[in-house]
Amino acid sequence: MSDPIEMSQDTVVARATPEGEGGLAVVRLSGPEAMAIAARVFRGPGFGGGSGAGPVARRAVYGIFHEPIDAQVVEDGALAVIDEILALPLPGPHSYTGEDTVEFFCHGGRQVAALVVRACQAAGAVAAPPGEFTRRAFLNGRLTLDQAEAVADLIQAGSEQAARAAVAQLRGGLDAELGAVEWPLLDLLVRLEGSLEFSDDDDTAAVPAAEVRLTLEEARDGIETLLALAPAGRLLREGIHVVLAGAPNAGKSSLFNRLVGGERALVDAEPGTTRDIVTAPVRRGGRLYVLHDTAGLRDTSHLVDGAGRVETMGIARTKETVAQADLVLLLAEAGAAGGQAWPELAAGEASMAPAATLRVLTKMDLAGGGRDRTGLAPAQVDEKAGKPIATSSLTGAGVDDLWAAIERQVEAWRLDEAVSLGVVLNERHRQRLLECRDELTQMLALYEGATPGDEVAGTLLASLLARLGEISGRVFTEQMLDGVFRRFCVGK
Ligand SMILES: Nc1nc2c(ncn2[C@@H]2O[C@H](COP(=O)(O)OP(=O)(O)OP(=O)(O)O)[C@@H](O)[C@H]2O)c(=O)[nH]1
Ligand SMILES: [Mg+2]
Structure with missing residues (x-):
């Protein structure tokens, strides 16, 4: 049924905090030799060269972290000091991994923690591969596998809700x-x-x-x-992918900028401005949305001699992005002569979530004669799909309504239930x-x-x-x- 899994007898070491400047860095040492290795590189109450009584469990002690040295040099008092630090001894099984563990709290920055790790290695520890501490925790029965996965989710959480769900x-x-x-x-x-x-x-x-x-x-x-x-799980972990799609010049990039709250995408009166997908995260109500602006959709098959090559590639990317979407905003200009048709797209074919579409009218400030009060041209009226959300990126009108409609849609995916x-x-x-x-x-x-x-x-x-x-x-x-x-x- 299952292969027996060998538990490594190595004592492993790695820094537990990210690289870069910060007040503190934490280095973790875990395995059967953790206490002995710590005694070779740290001198403080209960560790190295002291009374021999050993450290008091789960009590942090202040001391000198130094290069591992042989007894002769120690007697000469020639400690090659790396840092003054706190060491926290956590004898197994009452540690994260279930093994004997020592955590060293040293000064932050790039150098000190690297030196601490190197000294532990010189004293007999081996570098821990990614996830090794949690792997040991699982193998020692400290966590179930789905709990171990939740630890990874918690570390990688992109939104408050994702973090709450993972914990x-x-x-x-x-x-x-x-x-x-x-x-x-x-x-x-x-x-x-x-x-x-x-x-x-x-x-x-x-x-x-x-x-x-x-x-x-x-x-x-x-x-x-x-x-x-299951869809809620993916949406929590990855964020909710919202894709804006529509004809060239429909106002996609302008609305995208409104939604992300900054001038992220280029806007121009020339149709075909956006060629590549522009992506930006938005955190709202504890959730992570990932917004994608796309190239305008139109038929380029009539173009000859390589004309429109880049545009055609852009359109292909748009379609790929739409296929991965959780929610597609289909845009059409309220003010366009004759009324722009809604783009016809099948959303979210590759998505695990039940993808949805929302229809959005843009440039409402330009909508005038011949339109009803919603700004819809006759060609845009679709009884089945209901009323589109009317927006103007120029004035900001309707943008809050659009967010409210997006949030209503997301509620149907039961993220809150998954979290609770x-x-x-x-x-x-x-x-x-x-x-x-x-x-x-x-x-x-x-x-x-x-x-x-x-x-x-x-x-x-x-x-x-x-x-x-x-x-x-x-x-x-x-x-x-x-x-x-x-x-x-x-x-x-
Ligand atoms: N009056 C008015 N003009 C707008 C509005 N939204 C966009 N525009 C203008 O419409 C033109 C096209 O806007 P974009 O946001 O670049 O449109 P797009 O759909 O991204 O265009 P492509 O990337 O070329 O497909 C620009 O000149 C914008 O200033 C709006 O709400 N009101
Ligand atoms: Mg654009």
């Missing part, structure tokens, strides 16, 4: 929701296996088929409920859940015909539970672990 998952949110699905199935498996053991005994009936079906159906419903939160439950699903979770849902559907189909024997049901159920267990890492393989821990930075 809720770290505190066991997803685990609790998964447990509610897993435990009844586990209970059923135990009962099915029990009935097998006693199958020679005529008095012991197999678990009634109706009961098995009910349990399987409830598990499938629970998985469906979790899967419904602490369920931030990633693609790995989603795939496992989809597989489990399919297996449950197949099992239920078996019960449609003649009831399968308890042995068959037990085998299928065991395989299902194993798959479900991959999410929390109760069942895991080396390959899965590499996939999870590759996302981490060094020092975490």
